[in-house]
Amino acid sequence: MAAAEGALSFSAASVVEDVLLQQHGTRLRDVDVESRRAEEAASRRNDAAGWLRKMVGVVAARDLPAEPSEEEFRLGLRSGIILCNVLNKIQSGAVPKVVESPSDAALIPDGAALSAFQYFENVRNFLVAVQEMGLPTFEASDLEQGGKTSRIVNCVLALQSFADWKQTGGNGVWKFGGNVKPTISCKSFVRKNSEPFSNSLSRTSSMNEKSLNALTSGIDSNKMANSGSLSMLVRAILLDKKPEEIPALVESVLSKVVEEFEHRINNQFELKKSTTNDVAVSFGNKTLVKSTTSEKPEDKNMMLKQQQIFYQQQKDVQELKQALCTTKAGMQFMQMKVQEEFSSLSLHIYGLANAASGYHKVLEENRKLYNQVMDLKGNIRVYCRVRPFMPGQSDLLSTVENIEDGIISITTPSKHGKGRRSFNFNKVFGPSATQAEVFSDTQPLIRSVLDGYNVCIFAYGQTGSGKTYTMTGPRQLTEQNQGVNYRALSDLFFLAEQRKDIFVYDVSVQMIEIYNEQVRDLLVSDGSNRRLEIRNSSQTGLSVPDASLVPVSSTFDVIDIMNLGHRNRAVGATALNDRSSRSHSCLTVHVQGRDLTSGTILRGCMHLVDLAGSERVDKSEVTGERLKEAQHINKSLSALGDVISSLAHKNPHVPYRNSKLTQLLQDSLGGQAKTLMFVHISPEPDALGETISTLKFAERVATVELGAARVNKDSADVKDLKEQIASLKAALARKEEEPKHMPHPVSGSSERQRRKAAELSPFHSNLQHADAIRDQNSCRRPMGDVGNLEVFTNSALKHKKPSFDLDELLANSPPWPPVPVQSYRDEEKEVGSGEWVDKVMVNKEDGSQVENTLGCWSTNNGHLTDGFCQKYLQDSSKNFPEQTYSMFMGSNGFDHTNTDDVDELDAATSDSSEPDLLWQFNHAKLNGITNGIASKANRSTSKPRKNPDIRNLSSSVGPSPSRKSSNGVGLPLHQNGKQQPAIDGKRKPGNRK
Numbered sequence: 006m007a008a009a010e011g012a013l014s015f016s017a018a019s020v021v022e023d024v025l026l027q028q029h030g031t032r033l034r035d036v037d038v039e040s041r042r043a044e045e046a047a048s049r050r051n052d053a054a055g056w057l058r059k060m061v062g063v064v065a066a067r068d069l070p071a072e073p074s075e076e077e078f079r080l081g082l083r084s085g086i087i088l089c090n091v092l093n094k095i096q097s098g099a100v101p102k103v104v105e106s107p108s109d110a111a112l113i114p115d116g117a118a119l120s121a122f123q124y125f126e127n128v129r130n131f132l133v134a135v136q137e138m139g140l141p142t143f144e145a146s147d148l149e150q151g152g153k154t155s156r157i158v159n160c161v162l163a164l165q166s167f168a169d170w171k172q173t174g175g176n177g178v179w180k181f182g183g184n185v186k187p188t189i190s191c192k193s194f195v196r197k198n199s200e201p202f203s204n205s206l207s208r209t210s211s212m213n214e215k216s217l218n219a220l221t222s223g224i225d226s227n228k229m230a231n232s233g234s235l236s237m238l239v240r241a242i243l244l245d246k247k248p249e250e251i252p253a254l255v256e257s258v259l260s261k262v263v264e265e266f267e268h269r270i271n272n273q274f275e276l277k278k279s280t281t282n283d284v285a286v287s288f289g290n291k292t293l294v295k296s297t298t299s300e301k302p303e304d305k306n307m308m309l310k311q312q313q314i315f316y317q318q319q320k321d322v323q324e325l326k327q328a329l330c331t332t333k334a335g336m337q338f339m340q341m342k343v344q345e346e347f348s349s350l351s352l353h354i355y356g357l358a359n360a361a362s363g364y365h366k367v368l369e370e371n372r373k374l375y376n377q378v379m380d381l382k383g384n385i386r387v388y389c390r391v392r393p394f395m396p397g398q399s400d401l402l403s404t405v406e407n408i409e410d411g412i413i414s415i416t417t418p419s420k421h422g423k424g425r426r427s428f429n430f431n432k433v434f435g436p437s438a439t440q441a442e443v444f445s446d447t448q449p450l451i452r453s454v455l456d457g458y459n460v461c462i463f464a465y466g467q468t469g470s471g472k473t474y475t476m477t478g479p480r481q482l483t484e485q486n487q488g489v490n491y492r493a494l495s496d497l498f499f500l501a502e503q504r505k506d507i508f509v510y511d512v513s514v515q516m517i518e519i520y521n522e523q524v525r526d527l528l529v530s531d532g533s534n535r536r537l538e539i540r541n542s543s544q545t546g547l548s549v550p551d552a553s554l555v556p557v558s559s560t561f562d563v564i565d566i567m568n569l570g571h572r573n574r575a576v577g578a579t580a581l582n583d584r585s586s587r588s589h590s591c592l593t594v595h596v597q598g599r600d601l602t603s604g605t606i607l608r609g610c611m612h613l614v615d616l617a618g619s620e621r622v623d624k625s626e627v628t629g630e631r632l633k634e635a636q637h638i639n640k641s642l643s644a645l646g647d648v649i650s651s652l653a654h655k656n657p658h659v660p661y662r663n664s665k666l667t668q669l670l671q672d673s674l675g676g677q678a679k680t681l682m683f684v685h686i687s688p689e690p691d692a693l694g695e696t697i698s699t700l701k702f703a704e705r706v707a708t709v710e711l712g713a714a715r716v717n718k719d720s721a722d723v724k725d726l727k728e729q730i731a732s733l734k735a736a737l738a739r740k741e742e743e744p745k746h747m748p749h750p751v752s753g754s755s756e757r758q759r760r761k762a763a764e765l766s767p768f769h770s771n772l773q774h775a776d777a778i779r780d781q782n783s784c785r786r787p788m789g790d791v792g793n794l795e796v797f798t799n800s801a802l803k804h805k806k807p808s809f810d811l812d813e814l815l816a817n818s819p820p821w822p823p824v825p826v827q828s829y830r831d832e833e834k835e836v837g838s839g840e841w842v843d844k845v846m847v848n849k850e851d852g853s854q855v856e857n858t859l860g861c862w863s864t865n866n867g868h869l870t871d872g873f874c875q876k877y878l879q880d881s882s883k884n885f886p887e888q889t890y891s892m893f894m895g896s897n898g899f900d901h902t903n904t905d906d907v908d909e910l911d912a913a914t915s916d917s918s919e920p921d922l923l924w925q926f927n928h929a930k931l932n933g934i935t936n937g938i939a940s941k942a943n944r945s946t947s948k949p950r951k952n953p954d955i956r957n958l959s960s961s962v963g964p965s966p967s968r969k970s971s972n973g974v975g976l977p978l979h980q981n982g983k984q985q986p987a988i989d990g991k992r993k994p995g996n997r998k
């Protein structure tokens with residue numbers, strides 16, 4: 006409250022006074038309050054001046070008259086000397102240094118100015134001391150003209166009161182007001198007023214004064230104490246008031262005073278605020294505006310406080326600046342760090358980008374290496390699969406004796422009871438192998454397709470051996486028994502998905518069928534049966550550009566597509582297999598991959614071929630249309646064999662155009678293409694002939710085509726052959742002990758036959774050679790002693806050429822396709838000696854072959870016995886099946902056959918005569934032997950053939966019913982279908998079924 010009061014520039018008394026004047030001014034005018042106030046003020050001034058003079062003495066207070074006017078009073082005290090000295094008298098040392106008036110003012114130049122300054126010091130020191138003593142003060146400006154003298158008077162009188170209190174011993178706490186003697190005497194006041202007024206005033210004063218004093222004491226008791234004018238005013242107001250009116254009056258005055266007080270406080274507060282702002286602004290501008298510097302102590306305090314606040318604020322600002330600097334430095338540091346991290350990150354990213362491109366290169370390299378490994382494994386791989394017995398065949402004994410490490414051993418009957426023949430493949434799957442197991446080794450090829458390679462997977466085998474099962478699956482298809490086709494495509498999608506960050510692949514499929522050498526689209530939905538052309542030089546890169554090309558993106562698409570294909574596929578019923586497919590079906594998957602980084606386009610193509618079964622015509626009991634189908638099938642399979650054979654020998658010309666099948670597969674056979682052949686065999690004993698033929702061919706393909714593995718395989722063969730040569734030598738040595746001459750019962754007819762063939766043939770030049778061969782025949786040994794025709798063939802070659810040429814050897818191995826051996830059981834009965842298969846081969850492949858072969862061989866060593874030749878020729882004269890013929894012709898004659906013309910093919914078979922056949926066979930084998938590889942000379946000499954018999958014979962492919970007699974010699978039939986009489990009369994008569 007004291008602080009608040011100190012800050013106020015007005016007193017509560019003045020406020021009350023003003024309020025009372027405002028409310029009752031008009032009435033007060035009547036009582037001349039102003040004059041009375043002036044009178045009262047003069048009286049109090051005189052009291053104060055008198056007391057001061059008394060205290061400091063008249064001399065010292067020479068400027069202060071005893072009854073001074075307001076002006077005199079102010080000027081008298083203006084130097085502050087009197088006031089300071091009086092104060093020091095009351096309380097010594099209250100003002101430590103009092104600036105005294107110079108004794109001679111003239112000594113001081115510009116003394117007035119200096120004095121004013123010094124006086125101001127005195128006044129200020131006085132006011133500070135008085136304030137510290139708790140006495141009412143005034144303001145320094147009150148000593149100037151216009152100032153409030155009454156406040157100075159109040160202060161002096163309060164000082165007097167204090168001095169009196171001190172003089173009386175200073176007991177208790179001095180309290181201004183309580184100790185103050187009222188300076189206004191009622192008497193003198195009353196003296197100037199009329200009696201009734203005086204009475205009324207005296208009557209109410211005791212009570213009313215108390216009320217108003219109580220009213221004002223709480224507000225400004227110090228100042229009110231000596232405020233005679235206020236008392237007078239109060240009295241004047243209360244003069245005519247009744248006692249019961251006074252509370253309401255007091256209440257109204259009080260509320261008015263509070264209102265006025267609040268109003269003034271607010272005004273002052275506003276004023277202070279603006280002053281503070283001015284000061285702050287001037288401080289901010291670092292110029293201290295003197296005019297704003299209040300000389301009042303409250304103002305000074307305020308200023309000090311403001312200064313403190315200002316300094317505090319400046320300090321805060323400094324601190325903030327410092328914090329800002331620190332933050333800035335921190336930010337710069339962080340920026341630097343971010344920069345550093347950014348550059349290290351860039352380096353890291355750069356490294357990663359490098360690594361990524363390196364990874365790309367590694368992937369590329371990986372792909373190359375992978376494919377190189379695949380190449381090293383061999384471009385053509387051969388897997389063998391054995392079908393399990395069909396339901397209801399549990400009582401049968403399997404012909405498959407053992408399967409181990411890619412070697413399959415087949416039980417074969419021999420003269421000693423039981424023989425065994427082993428074949429080596431890349432892999433052999435037994436009857437219990439699952440579809441997944443079979444496919445697992447195929448998977449790497451799928452990867453190659455995505456790497457832009459062409460792949461061909463085909464299933465080969467006799468009818469009902471499980472080709473369709475391997476490639477597609479059984480009729481009731483489940484996820485487990487899905488075949489290679491489905492798995493290959495889902496693997497393709499899977500790998501494509503895995504590579505999707507590197508490559509984008511488009512996959513589309515075609516499905517076609519080759520039936521009777523006609524290409525049909527299997528993906529037509531309108532049932533149209535249009536013949537399609539195969540164009541290997543097509544712009545689109547598609548072999549069959551007109552076939553439906555259906556984009557696929559999932560295994561489900563593939564299943565749909567293949568279901569459609571299977572519905573459209575020509576399926577014919579045969580006696581062997583009611584689902585036997587008589588056409589080759591080919592699902593071709595075209596893959597185009599775009600490298601997302603380099604933009605390179607890779608194109609791969611995969612043929613998944615389910616070949617038609619190479620069934621034995623006689624067993625299938627087919628005629629007419631079915632027979633025609635069979636002939637076409639065998640013809641195309643032969644062509645496939647020729648192509649593989651040519652590729653194996655790296656012939657400059659590969660006879661792709663000999664069949665639609667090879668034409669179709671041209672891009673996927675040879676070159677960069679990778680080929681996988683699934684060879685299927687049936688386990689039944691009655692399929693043994695087919696099984697052996699199939700396996701022989703397959704082994705040959707595997708041996709020939711395998712790259713790196715070829716050496717090992719070749720070595721095994723060489724070793725095998727060497728052993729056989731050794732055994733042959735031993736046999737020869739034994740034979741040398743026997744009689745030199747043995748009459749040959751069939752030599753005459755044989756000679757006649759051979760000569761006739763030679764005459765009909767345009768190749769007269771070979772006659773001489775044939776003679777030589779005939780001569781050698783007299784030295785042949787019986788088959789039973791020889792054991793294996795192939796051995797002889799190979800041995801002869803070996804003998805002829807000291808440096809062993811494997812290719813040549815292979816070229817002279819049984820040709821492809823291995824045409825089913827006819828009625829081997831019959832042959833077995835007839836021959837009854839030697840290793841079963843080879844024996845069959847000997848018997849079925851006719852004596853001419855052996856005659857020639859051995860002739861060649863004998864020419865060089867001259868040790869073959871007549872007994873052997875006799876037996877052999879005998880056998881050959883009665884057994885000369887056209888299958889055997891075609892087996893040998895397969896690799897030599899198909900490239901000049903008009904394969905498109907089925908009727909011509911039939912005519913060929915019926916036009917053939919036995920001598921022609923015999924000659925042709927001899928000629929072929931002769932050339933085969935003398936030239937090593939199925940010679941070109943043979944082909945070139947065959948080409949100009951004009952003789953229809955010869956042409957037709959050479960073009961006969963596969964099991965032709967017209968040539969397929971029960972005696973197996975392949976007696977020619979006339980066009981009417983009747984068999985020609987045997988030339989030598991020894992051939993078994995009999996018609997084909």
Ligand SMILES: Nc1ncnc2c1ncn2[C@@H]1O[C@H](COP(=O)(O)OP(=O)(O)OP(=O)(O)O)[C@@H](O)[C@H]1O
Binds near residue numbers: 466467478584585619
């Ligand atoms: N590995 C096997 N497991 C079980 N059943 C098999 C297996 N292989 C083939 N089969 C069954 O044998 C029968 C003949 O098989 P499939 O039709 O596949 O022979 P194919 O060689 O395709 O005959 P074709 O040449 O006439 O088309 C079918 O009923 C088939 O389900």
